[in-house]
Amino acid sequence: MVRYSDELIDEIRNRNDIVDIISQYVVLKRSGRNFFGLCPFHKEKSPSFCVSADKQIFHCFGCGVGGNVIHFVSKIENLNFKETIEMLADRSGIELPVINSEGDSKIAMLKSKIYEINQLTAEFYHNNLYNSAIAKPAQDYVKKRKLDNNTLKNFLIGYSGTNNELYKMLVEKGYKEEEILASGLVNKTDDGKFIDRYRRRLMFPIQDTRNKIIAFGGRVLDDSKPKYINSPENVVYSKGRHLFGLNIAKRGNLKKIIIVEGYMDAISLHQRGITNVVASLGTALTEAQGRLLRKTSEQVIIGYDADGAGQAATLRGLEILNNLGCDIRILQIEGAKDPDEFVIKYGPERFQKQVDKAISLVEFKIKMLKANLNLQHPNDKIKFLKEIANILAKIDNEIEREVYISNISLEYGISKEAIYAEIIKLNSQSVKSTKVLEKAKPRIEIKKEQTPVNEQIDKREKLIIYLLINYPEQSYEKIKDNIEISDISSERNQNIIKKLYEEIEKGNSNNNNIIDWFEDEETVNYLSWILAYDFEIEEINKCIDDVIFAYQKDKLIKKRNNIIKSLENKEISIDERENLEKELNNTIIQLAKMK
Numbered sequence: 001m002v003r004y005s006d007e008l009i010d011e012i013r014n015r016n017d018i019v020d021i022i023s024q025y026v027v028l029k030r031s032g033r034n035f036f037g038l039c040p041f042h043k044e045k046s047p048s049f050c051v052s053a054d055k056q057i058f059h060c061f062g063c064g065v066g067g068n069v070i071h072f073v074s075k076i077e078n079l080n081f082k083e084t085i086e087m088l089a090d091r092s093g094i095e096l097p098v099i100n101s102e103g104d105s106k107i108a109m110l111k112s113k114i115y116e117i118n119q120l121t122a123e124f125y126h127n128n129l130y131n132s133a134i135a136k137p138a139q140d141y142v143k144k145r146k147l148d149n150n151t152l153k154n155f156l157i158g159y160s161g162t163n164n165e166l167y168k169m170l171v172e173k174g175y176k177e178e179e180i181l182a183s184g185l186v187n188k189t190d191d192g193k194f195i196d197r198y199r200r201r202l203m204f205p206i207q208d209t210r211n212k213i214i215a216f217g218g219r220v221l222d223d224s225k226p227k228y229i230n231s232p233e234n235v236v237y238s239k240g241r242h243l244f245g246l247n248i249a250k251r252g253n254l255k256k257i258i259i260v261e262g263y264m265d266a267i268s269l270h271q272r273g274i275t276n277v278v279a280s281l282g283t284a285l286t287e288a289q290g291r292l293l294r295k296t297s298e299q300v301i302i303g304y305d306a307d308g309a310g311q312a313a314t315l316r317g318l319e320i321l322n323n324l325g326c327d328i329r330i331l332q333i334e335g336a337k338d339p340d341e342f343v344i345k346y347g348p349e350r351f352q353k354q355v356d357k358a359i360s361l362v363e364f365k366i367k368m369l370k371a372n373l374n375l376q377h378p379n380d381k382i383k384f385l386k387e388i389a390n391i392l393a394k395i396d397n398e399i400e401r402e403v404y405i406s407n408i409s410l411e412y413g414i415s416k417e418a419i420y421a422e423i424i425k426l427n428s429q430s431v432k433s434t435k436v437l438e439k440a441k442p443r444i445e446i447k448k449e450q451t452p453v454n455e456q457i458d459k460r461e462k463l464i465i466y467l468l469i470n471y472p473e474q475s476y477e478k479i480k481d482n483i484e485i486s487d488i489s490s491e492r493n494q495n496i497i498k499k500l501y502e503e504i505e506k507g508n509s510n511n512n513n514i515i516d517w518f519e520d521e522e523t524v525n526y527l528s529w530i531l532a533y534d535f536e537i538e539e540i541n542k543c544i545d546d547v548i549f550a551y552q553k554d555k556l557i558k559k560r561n562n563i564i565k566s567l568e569n570k571e572i573s574i575d576e577r578e579n580l581e582k583e584l585n586n587t588i589i590q591l592a593k594m595k
């Protein structure tokens with residue numbers, strides 16, 4: 001496994017503030033000293049995802065995931081440790097040392113081989129495209145779509161032949177069978193033959209944001225099906241986590257970013273000077289792609305096709321992006337079925353005007369609503385008013401809501417008062433529903449003394465860890481002198497406390513590094529919970545004394561119970577019984593003094 005020095009990792013982590021990083025993926029709102037948002041790792045409606053600027057950690061109290069900025073980026077981007085460090089180092093302008101990869105894991109080595117294979121394949125197919133003897137259909141198609149040579153080279157567009165040329169080339173280059181098959185570019189039949197996945201197709205290499213080729217899309221040049229074949233997912237490619245053309249789009253201004261459906265839409269717009277364009281990869285927009293868009297740009301413009309399927313995809317994408325807190329706009333085009341056709345037919349200037357006039361989510365929903373109603377009919381107009389109120393009631397920003405109410409009132413001849421009245425009615429119904437649900441909930445009040453003993457012990461042990469992490473100078477000597485490791489009930493807590501003792505004795509007491517001392521995900525999540533939890537400590541020294549007192553009391557209670565159990569043994573001698581009774585009496589007196 002690749003190893004970087006602790007000092008280098010510290011520098012990378014310190015230069016990448018966790019709030020700044022996570023804010024690129026999650027809408028965070030400050031609450032006290034921490035920030036909260038909807039967890040990106042599980043579905044939730046109420047924010048339980050906590051980010052601490054002070055401690056530079058995150059934790060979700062819903063699904064339990066947590067860690068520091070390295071853990072977050074690794075999980076959200078689906079990267080291994082080395083790739084995460086490279087990404088964060090690049091972001092913060094830190095040059096990493098070259099490390100011999102001999103110790104890398106097998107998966108890391110396989111990834112490296114697949115990246116090589118993908119690059120060779122893209123170049124191989126691209127060169128094919130210029131060979132008229134085998135690629136005449138592809139050349140004709142490219143001319144028909146008006147793609148120039150610069151665009152072909154910029155996107156490394158190519159052509160796959162017919163006779164397994166790719167497999168033969170990769171074998172000649174020395175790649176192993178398992179590496180070639182793992183790339184997904186070649187299939188193996190039941191009778192042991194190797195067949196190129198792509199044959200007689202126009203080829204579109206897909207690159208990640210680091211310009212590494214991770215997959216391919218292949219389009220037929222006739223009416224055969226399927227129209228497109230895309231790479232299967234593998235160790236370097238997860239189609240729901242990438243966007244076609246983002247690596248090229250990032251070279252320009254991405255204050256606004258346009259997302260379109262197909263490769264050709266994106267390529268055609270790029271060629272005509274509209275470079276802030278990406279395409280989804282043959283699937284409905286995913287949350288991971290949505291986070292990538294939000295991270296990359298201030299405003300996302302959805303430019304899906306104008307047909308029914310395109311509009312349905314737009315609605316799905318809108319909900320995802322809206323839930324992620326994106327500033328969304330919807331491109332409206334007429335006279336063409338998709339952005340590619342529009343820009344060829346009317347030119348880039350007119351297309352850009354449509355981009356500038358892209359409508360908001362609310363406006364799009366109202367437009368879709370209006371398309372299915374006859375506003376000249378009273379019943380439809382009443383339905384229209386109710387649906388509009390339902391849309392506007394979900395807007396938190398009062399100024400934004402006021403603007404929409406004014407515009408709708410003016411455009412559709414509905415009084416502001418009527419719209420407000422309907423919104424108020426909806427809000428009052430929502431409040432009533434909430435109250436009903438609250439009444440329906442079983443109310444179980446548990447007093448502190450009723451809390452199960454094992455829960456008290458669990459919380460106390462977590463508190464010890466919290467104290468050792470956050471207040472080592474005040475807590476370490478006292479806790480170590482008064483509480484034995486064997487007094488800790490949980491083996492996990494024992495191991496953590498042992499490690500904390502070791503590191504504190506070495507002088508390592510920076511609580512921002514604590515999580516790095518533990519490698520397994522379960523312990524990292526557990527520690528992030530402890531760091532994120534509010535133990536409500538008013539006075540630190542009293543808190544430490546209270547914890548020690550609780551353990552001393554528990555020891556005496558345990559001692560008393562053991563003595564009583566021994567006294568129940570009828571076979572002990574008279575002397576032994578007298579000694580035990582004296583010891584029991586002293587123990588009871590000590591316990592009485594502790595109350």
